[in-house]
Amino acid sequence: MSTQSSRRTARLMLSPSVILLLVWMIVPLALTLYFSTQRYNLLYPDRSGFIWFQNYTRFVFSPGFLEAIVNTLILVVGVLVITVVFGILIALLIDRPMWGQGPVRILVISPFFIMPPVAALIWKNMFMNPTNGLFAEAAKFLGMAPFDFLGEAPLASIILIVAWQWLPFATLILLTALQSLSSEELEAAEMDGASAVRRFWYIMLPHLARSITVVILIQTIFLLGIFGEILVTTNGGPGTASTTLPFLIYKEALLDFDAGTAAAGGVVAVILANIVAIFLMRAVGKNLDA
Amino acid sequence: MGQITLSQVRKSFGDVHVIPGVDLTIEDGEFVVFVGPSGCGKSTLLRLIAGLEDTTSGTISIDGRDATSLPPAKRGLAMVFQSYALYPHMTVRNNIAFPLKMAGVPEAERAARVEAAAKVLNLTNYLDRRPGQLSGGQRQRVAIGRAIVREPAAFLFDEPLSNLDAALRVGMRLEITELHQRLKTTMIYVTHDQVEAMTMADKIVVLNAGRIEQVGSPLDLYHRPRNQFVAGFIGSPKMNFIGGAEAARHGGAATIGVRPEHIALSRERGEWKGTVGVAEHLGSDTFLHVGTEFGPMTVRAVGDVRADHGDTVWLTPDPAQLHRFDREGNRI
Amino acid sequence: MARAVTTGRKAANTAAAWAVGLILFFPILWTVLTSFKPEAQAVASPPVFLGFDWTMENYVDVNEQRDYFRYFVNSVIIALGSTALGVLIAIPAAWSMAFVPGRKTRDLLMWMLSTKMMPAVGVLVPIYLIFKWLQVLDTRIGLVAILTLMNLPIIIWMLYTYFKEIPGEILEAARMDGASLRSEILYVLTPMAIPGIASTVLLNVILAWNEAFWTINLTVTDAAPLTKFIAGFSSPQGLFYAKLSAASTMAIAPILILGWFSQKQLVRGLTFGAVK
Numbered sequence: 001m002s003t004q005s006s007r008r009t010a011r012l013m014l015s016p017s018v019i020l021l022l023v024w025m026i027v028p029l030a031l032t033l034y035f036s037t038q039r040y041n042l043l044y045p046d047r048s049g050f051i052w053f054q055n056y057t058r059f060v061f062s063p064g065f066l067e068a069i070v071n072t073l074i075l076v077v078g079v080l081v082i083t084v085v086f087g088i089l090i091a092l093l094i095d096r097p098m099w100g101q102g103p104v105r106i107l108v109i110s111p112f113f114i115m116p117p118v119a120a121l122i123w124k125n126m127f128m129n130p131t132n133g134l135f136a137e138a139a140k141f142l143g144m145a146p147f148d149f150l151g152e153a154p155l156a157s158i159i160l161i162v163a164w165q166w167l168p169f170a171t172l173i174l175l176t177a178l179q180s181l182s183s184e185e186l187e188a189a190e191m192d193g194a195s196a197v198r199r200f201w202y203i204m205l206p207h208l209a210r211s212i213t214v215v216i217l218i219q220t221i222f223l224l225g226i227f228g229e230i231l232v233t234t235n236g237g238p239g240t241a242s243t244t245l246p247f248l249i250y251k252e253a254l255l256d257f258d259a260g261t262a263a264a265g266g267v268v269a270v271i272l273a274n275i276v277a278i279f280l281m282r283a284v285g286k287n288l289d290a
Numbered sequence: 291m292g293q294i295t296l297s298q299v300r301k302s303f304g305d306v307h308v309i310p311g312v313d314l315t316i317e318d319g320e321f322v323v324f325v326g327p328s329g330c331g332k333s334t335l336l337r338l339i340a341g342l343e344d345t346t347s348g349t350i351s352i353d354g355r356d357a358t359s360l361p362p363a364k365r366g367l368a369m370v371f372q373s374y375a376l377y378p379h380m381t382v383r384n385n386i387a388f389p390l391k392m393a394g395v396p397e398a399e400r401a402a403r404v405e406a407a408a409k410v411l412n413l414t415n416y417l418d419r420r421p422g423q424l425s426g427g428q429r430q431r432v433a434i435g436r437a438i439v440r441e442p443a444a445f446l447f448d449e450p451l452s453n454l455d456a457a458l459r460v461g462m463r464l465e466i467t468e469l470h471q472r473l474k475t476t477m478i479y480v481t482h483d484q485v486e487a488m489t490m491a492d493k494i495v496v497l498n499a500g501r502i503e504q505v506g507s508p509l510d511l512y513h514r515p516r517n518q519f520v521a522g523f524i525g526s527p528k529m530n531f532i533g534g535a536e537a538a539r540h541g542g543a544a545t546i547g548v549r550p551e552h553i554a555l556s557r558e559r560g561e562w563k564g565t566v567g568v569a570e571h572l573g574s575d576t577f578l579h580v581g582t583e584f585g586p587m588t589v590r591a592v593g594d595v596r597a598d599h600g601d602t603v604w605l606t607p608d609p610a611q612l613h614r615f616d617r618e619g620n621r622i
Numbered sequence: 623m624a625r626a627v628t629t630g631r632k633a634a635n636t637a638a639a640w641a642v643g644l645i646l647f648f649p650i651l652w653t654v655l656t657s658f659k660p661e662a663q664a665v666a667s668p669p670v671f672l673g674f675d676w677t678m679e680n681y682v683d684v685n686e687q688r689d690y691f692r693y694f695v696n697s698v699i700i701a702l703g704s705t706a707l708g709v710l711i712a713i714p715a716a717w718s719m720a721f722v723p724g725r726k727t728r729d730l731l732m733w734m735l736s737t738k739m740m741p742a743v744g745v746l747v748p749i750y751l752i753f754k755w756l757q758v759l760d761t762r763i764g765l766v767a768i769l770t771l772m773n774l775p776i777i778i779w780m781l782y783t784y785f786k787e788i789p790g791e792i793l794e795a796a797r798m799d800g801a802s803l804r805s806e807i808l809y810v811l812t813p814m815a816i817p818g819i820a821s822t823v824l825l826n827v828i829l830a831w832n833e834a835f836w837t838i839n840l841t842v843t844d845a846a847p848l849t850k851f852i853a854g855f856s857s858p859q860g861l862f863y864a865k866l867s868a869a870s871t872m873a874i875a876p877i878l879i880l881g882w883f884s885q886k887q888l889v890r891g892l893t894f895g896a897v898k
Binding site: 340341342361362363367368369371372373375376377378379388389392393436440 | 789791794796797798800801805809813
Binding site: 006007009010011012013014016017018020021024025027028029031032035090093094096097098099100101103104105106107108109110111112113114115116117118119120121122123124125126127134137164167168169172173176211214215218221224225227228231232233235245246249250253254259262263265266267269270273274277 | 627631632635636638639640642643644646647649650652653656669711712714715717718719721722724730734736737738739740741742743744745746747748749750751752771774775778803828831832834835838839848849852853855856863866870873874877878880881882885888889892893
């Protein structure tokens with residue numbers, strides 16, 4: 001129903017949210033853009049002035065930049081692959097007849113609700129620590145030398161931690177989608193002579209396509225902002241081995257207090273995020289509108 | 291009390307002109323039925339009268355006052371929705387009392403009026419139940435109760451019986467008609483079922499693509515349809531139409547129409563020859579679907595008539611009940 | 623082909639699924655168990671699984687530091703505060719988009735969504751500086767404000783999907799019954815939307831409690847919630863494991879339990895209603 005009076009009211013009711021989000025979007029971004037053209041170090045606030053694109057060149061051509069981009073990509077893709085593949089497998093497993101599906105679901109989704117610093121510390125101290133972590137103990141038990149996960153393979157270790165946290169999300173989404181698949185469709189396929197593998201490939205997978213799309217989209221958005229896990233485990237190290245783009249910017253801003261460069265980095269991050277978002281939405285948008 | 295006039299009312303949704311222009315007067319106390327095929331605009335028209343949609347142009351007056359820009363709450367009308375639209379979280383009592391509460395009626399009087407309405411509608415035993423615990427017919431009555439209690443200038447019904455099963459529909463039809471006889475309030479009733487229209491209405495408004503095709507009493511529309519659309523819409527089974535040379539034979543008409551119940555059936559002789567296709571036996575009537583040289587025709591015979599697929603029959607229309615239409619479909 | 627699932631099949635499925643579940647849950651389980659161990663046994667080699675001396679001393683220790691309680695309270699205030707504020711702002715917005723949709727409504731929703739896609743790190747500098755200038759660095763108000771803004775899109779989206787499930791005719795009936803807008807929202811919409819609002823609150827509390835970027839970077843000590851507290855232990859403290867486990871268990875327990883009950887809300891909220 002829409003009459004003039006109700007439309008006027010609606011606009012009024014929408015305005016607080018719209019105004020807030022507009023301000024939230026525009027003001028910080030505008031400021032970031034401004035600062036990115038400034039020479040502005042919080043430790044030396046008087047030494048400021050327009051230096052236009054010097055921040056950008058310094059940032060983009062700094063040695064850590066390319067590595068940060070690569071690390072970010074590896075992190076995101078790595079976690080996506082693990083969570084989607086295992087998410088499908090676990091969802092398929094749980095969707096079968098069994099005893100105690102409810103409790104199993106609870107066990108599987110738990111990692112998602114652990115706050116990132118806690119998750120990071122659990123893995124860092126209890127599992128990956130080469131002196132008395134559980135993995136080290138297992139290695140010793142098997143007569144092998146303990147592996148310094150976070151020291152030798154920092155990025156891979158972080159991927160493991162983050163994947164552990166996000167696997168429940170993917171599994172839950174895919175399980176929900178799986179359970180919405182009517183058994184009649186599968187039974188019809190069975191009557192048409194399709195084997196289990198064929199049924200999965202031609203019926204289940206297309207049905208899941210939309211959910212997989214959503215999972216990839218949502219996770220990418222969140223994964224691009226992974227912070228707490230890196231901070232607490234490796235702090236971006238050793239060196240810059242596990243520094244992602246967001247972490248790099250954070251270091252510039254709050255450790256080096258170089259607001260100008262950090263702002264430039266921020267702009268780069270926003271641009272890249274938008275590119276990823278547009279690319280993703282277009283590539284998979286058709287699935288979403290189905 | 292309860293006189294409604296629509297003047298040059300138009301409604302467009304963007305480029306779609308749902309209602310190109312309607313002029314209509316509804317007298318106080320009348321039971322008016324808006325009837326027509328799906329998408330003809332009858333529900334839209336009702337919602338315009340209710341105030342749930344704005345008119346694009348034109349005026350709506352209620353009892354002489356211009357109500358075109360009044361919000362629904364201020365028009366003094368009550369509506370019964372197709373889905374009943376009961377408040378699921380309130381008891382039947384509170385559902386019926388809600389409009390009174392909104393009007394600021396004091397508690398004691400509220401309770402009294404709710405009890406009165408409940409008695410009229412046989413809901414007294416259900417007052418403390420929730421809509422979810424009621425059957426379709428009971429929910430229907432609660433919706434009606436909620437409307438009655440407001441003592442409105444007119445009742446608006448939006449296809450209220452569509453969600454009921456066939457048997458319940460017949461019963462509720464009678465109840466609503468009885469209600470009208472008792473309350474004598476104006477009722478505007480929207481339906482796509484022409485049987486409901488014929489049995490309940492004082493006045494029927496036949497709508498097609500947003501235009502009024504004809505306004506009249508049920509029997510008016512039955513005996514003197516103004517055009518082919520109305521002729522084909524009113525009456526079940528549909529009127530038979532014949533064009534071409536046979537139609538021209540009857541006074542130069544482009545099309546002639548005759549109702550299934552006005553055709554005489556014979557095995558020996560008649561005006562038109564046909565072959566029986568499907569025969570529907572209802573016990574009280576028999577409907578024969580006959581193939582003729584002019585196309586398929588439906589014939590109604592009283593009682594149980596023996597007719598097998600492939601039988602030859604002769605059909606003779608009653609000349610007094612023959613309708614003639616010109617090329618535009620208007621009555622000659 | 624016989625339809626009955628053999629018991630053997632069921633048993634195999636059960637075993638496999640439980641194995642996977644327990645493997646995934648194990649780190650959490652280990653942490654909880656360790657929190658009840660005396661510090662020495664927490665780092666014992668080889669590790670002790672169940673046969674240790676159960677003790678509550680770690681919990682007592684952590685609680686006795688008044689600091690811990692303060693961090694906990696900050697987490698509660700920030701999570702509940704940002705959720706309450708967000709819901710208050712979002713309800714009118716969701717109402718208007720669900721019940722008086724216009725041509726631009728879909729675009730508006732997509733735009734609101736896109737504000738969530740902006741990487742937080744992109745605005746770290748200006749937000750930090752704004753907070754500094756407004757002197758709200760390390761204040762609970764500041765954090766409540768920013769978390770509200772971060773989660774507003776999700777709250778609006780979730781409420782929108784729940785509101786859309788309320789039949790519009792019922793609100794129209796209320797209008798015909800003479801209800802003003804205020805009455806309509808108060809007596810009809812809100813009671814019917816309570817399950818949806820509750821679900822939204824549930825999910826948002828979880829998200830706000832676990833938020834680690836702004837809560838770590840915009841606080842020092844006064845407004846620091848549990849995320850910051852735990853993050854402070856990132857350098858190995860050697861013999862701290864049992865106490866750390868106790869602190870961690872207390873930090874995650876409330877949200878973990880809430881999370882167990884919010885699976886449906888999670889799916890709806892974080893897929894922005896795309897998967898139901």
